[in-house]
Amino acid sequence: MNTLTLTFQELGLSSSLMQSVSKMGFEEPSPIQAQTIPLALQNKDVIGQAQTGTGKTAAFGIPLIEKIDVKNEGIQAVVVAPTRELAIQVSEELYKIGYHKRSRVLPIYGGQDINRQIRSLKKNPHIIVGTPGRLLDHINRKTIRLNTVHTMVLDEADEMLNMGFIEDIESILSNVPPERQTLLFSATMPDPIRRIAEKFMQNPELVKVKAKEMTVPNITQYYLETQERKKFDILTRLLDIQSPELAIVFGRTKRRVDELSEALTLRGYTAEGIHGDLTQAKRMSTLRKFKEGAIEVLVATDVAARGLDISGVTHVYNFDVPQDPESYVHRIGRTGRAGKTGMAMTFVTPREMDIVKNIERTTKRKMDRMKPPTVDEAIESQQQMTVEKIRSIVESDNLAFYKRTAEELLEEFDAQVVVAAALKFMTKEPSAVEVKLTDEAPAFSKSKNKGRSSSNRRRGDYNRSGSGGSGAKKNNNRAYGDRDRSKGSRDNNKRRYSNSK
Ligand SMILES: Nc1ncnc2c1ncn2[C@@H]1O[C@H](COP(=O)(O)OP(=O)(O)OP(=O)(O)O)[C@@H](O)[C@H]1O
Ligand SMILES: [Mg+2]
Secondary structure: OOOHHHHOOOOOOOHHHHHHHOOOOOOOOOOOHHHHHHHHHHHEEEEEEOOOOOOOOHHHHHHHHOOOOOOOOOEEEEEEEHHHHHHHHHHHHHHOOOOOOOOOOOEEEOOOOHHHHHHHHHHOOEEEOOOOOHHHHHHHHOOOOOOOOEEEEOOHHHHHOOOOHHHHHHHHOOOOOOOOOOEEEEEEEHHHHHHHHHHOOOOOEEEOOOOOOOOOOOOEEEEOOHHHHHHHHHHHHHHHHHHHOOOEEEEEOOOHHHHHHHHHHHOOOOOOEEEEOOOOOHHHHHHHHHHOOOOOOOEOOOOHHHOOOOOOOOEEEEEOOOHHHHHHHHHOOOOOOOOOEEEEEEEEHHHHHHHHHHHHHHHHHOOEEOOOHHHHHHHHHHHHHHHHHHHHHHHOOOOOOHHHHHHHHHHHHOHHHHHHHHHHHOOOOOOOOOOOOOOOOOEEEEOOHOOOOOOOOOOOOOOOOOOOOOOOOOOOOOHHHHHHHHHHHOOOOOOOOOOOE
């Protein structure tokens, strides 16, 4: 039987979920959905591993909601996610899936007023989506009781079972009846972590969507070898040349993220940073602005690496090389989602090259080398984009209003000079604004310690104190229209799942 050709109906969805799924624009199940939904509906424990952006949320969300008895008042399912933003996003997706069934879902995360959460809990949600620290807090206060829970999900399971979270997860699970169903999902599942996971499960089925590589084929991956000090100028040149619709720049530390977002702003980009030391209100408003396109560049620590699904992210820049292959996979997976294409650029200093090799070994995918662009290349490619834009405006012939001034200018100056001045005006030349970033020590390869990504992270760092822990060389032949953030193209409701290039 070819599971890939199954329809949602054939997977056994009830009519209210069929309605929701079609309203969400899902035409057919993605491979991970086709393979895990039937198992999960049979109450099996499942470890689901599939590439980033391939629909794992609905793969657990659909069976989870099918199993909710809306007449029953107790909490029936709990999804645990490593960051607040992800908890919110997953709860929104579950809300959509359960909309016609009228199941109630509540996100619970740190940084939000606990009394408000307690009031919401009194409205008897069927499903809670939470971060570990705040969930435990409620369990200890007895404002959340898990004795009626029949389904537990760990989204980003390897991260949740990592050093920083394992104790919290163990405590949460000890409050859930042992006959529960446990579902674990992630794009990465290092063996040592999978072995820990199996301790919490009963005869789990491992569903691993067959893929040659750990990353999706529709992300083109490059590395740029450069010195630490040159990184920032190279980043701005790449932004000018590649003109992303939305871009995420990952930095290693919170300080790095602050400095980078300030520096980008100084140089005229609309950029904001997100990391764990910011208030929850600030984190949420930054993310909202980024989703709406009011910010073009989101600068982030790994707090934004896992699970976030933001349409329109066309480029990911690893300003600092990620510490381990898993982090790399999740970071670049913020682009190239649901069959769309994306580009990932990783900056490496010569001393960090072994990290790139280690990443390539783990992902089974080579990155192409990209030569850092020069200033001249950056200007030239911008000029070409400006010319394309001018051509399209000329063709639209909507210029009557400007023609008189144009004539006046042409009486005064030579035509070539006028056009050159206009081009110069529209081109962003290298800025004279001084920018100083504090040097980061080079990353060290953790290949010998594969199973424990980010094991140096403080326990609970992500959500307690809130945080994030610690080709074409020139892509200038793109139609200008690509940059246009027209709602229509991004919000097209028909979403066909495909992973091909
Ligand atoms: N069957 C489908 N058809 C079309 N689009 C889908 C389908 N299932 C999910 N999607 C959409 O694909 C996008 C990615 O899904 P999702 O966030 O669940 O990916 P993921 O596998 O969890 O990725 P990550 O590993 O980064 O967490 C979302 O916008 C989601 O709504
Ligand atoms: Mg996910």
